[in-house]
Amino acid sequence: MTSLKNLMQEQLSEGGIAVPYGRNSHMEVVEVATGRVWMGVEPANQQDYDLLLKELDDSLRGVGVGDASMDAAVFRHSPNGEGEPVQERSIAGRQFIHVAIPGKPIVHPGGLMQIRVNKSHVVGYEAGRSLTIMSLPEGDFVEVVGNAEYDEDLPLPDKARLRTVELQAPWVVTLPSPTVAFFYFGSGMRSFQGPVTLP
Numbered sequence: 001m002t003s004l005k006n007l008m009q010e011q012l013s014e015g016g017i018a019v020p021y022g023r024n025s026h027m028e029v030v031e032v033a034t035g036r037v038w039m040g041v042e043p044a045n046q047q048d049y050d051l052l053l054k055e056l057d058d059s060l061r062g063v064g065v066g067d068a069s070m071d072a073a074v075f076r077h078s079p080n081g082e083g084e085p086v087q088e089r090s091i092a093g094r095q096f097i098h099v100a101i102p103g104k105p106i107v108h109p110g111g112l113m114q115i116r117v118n119k120s121h122v123v124g125y126e127a128g129r130s131l132t133i134m135s136l137p138e139g140d141f142v143e144v145v146g147n148a149e150y151d152e153d154l155p156l157p158d159k160a161r162l163r164t165v166e167l168q169a170p171w172v173v174t175l176p177s178p179t180v181a182f183f184y185f186g187s188g189m190r191s192f193q194g195p196v197t198l199p
Contacts, residue, residue: 004124004170008072011122011172015085017041017097019073027052028063028099029091036079037063037100038091055092066189069131069143072124075099079118103178110155111186116178117193125171132192134182136160139195141182142173146190154184171199 005021012018019026024043029052030036038060044052049065056062078087078098087098103116123144125131132148134141137159151162173196181193 001127001169004072004126004172007170007172008074008122008124011074011076011174013076016074016076017086017088019068019075021072023068023071025065025067027065029056029060029096030063032059032061035101036098037102038089038096039099040091041095041097044094052092052094060091064185064189066145066191067147069145069147069191070123071126071129074122076120076122079120082120102181105183108155108157111184112155112157113183113185114157115181115183117181118178119175120177121175121179123173123175125167125173127167127169127171129167131165131167131171133163133165133198134160134192135163140198141180141192141194142196144175144181144191144193145183146188150187151190153187154190155186157182165198167199169199 025045027040027044027049029038044065046065053062075086077084079101089096099119101118105113105115107113132143175193179193181191184190
């Protein structure tokens with residue numbers, strides 16, 4: 001069986017950036033004027049994020065720090081930058097990359113947000129693990145941020161249900177662009193994104 005790392009390496013286009021392997025935590029900031037989202041490449045924790053907030057100027061606002069659900073991730077290019085290298089910048093001495101341009105959110109009852117996100121994001125999941133999928137009439141959405149610890153408390157959209165998929169082999173998912181992302185900021189950040197074709 002081909003390893004997930006090798007499969008993800010095949011997804012890494014020239015100028016793309018692979019995020020450090022593993023289910024790490026990463027922090028994000030957003031440009032106030034443009035809405036462009038930048039993600040810290042190296043793993044970070046809440047303390048790192050709290051320190052970052054103290055150093056941001058008025059042009060940037062913190063989004064948060066989220067636990068990656070995937071085991072591997074690649075950004076092929078920045079939004080609207082196909083054929084060009086992923087945009088990079090230093091913020092408070094850390095490497096950040098331009099990963100997303102979100103649209104206007106729709107807020108469902110209970111606080112779950114639905115956002116169309118412009119990005120070029122490939123995610124990978126290791127064989128042998130259990131994944132949570134949010135199924136809606138319009139498709140299936142895979143977990144991208146957070147874990148299942150508080151999923152029983154998630155305020156799901158109308159007609160949505162959660163189910164699990166057991167992976168028999170590594171699974172590589174190229175998220176659509178734009179991606180439909182569901183975010184909940186209750187008991188820890190949680191996000192399902194897609195729609196995707198299940199393995």
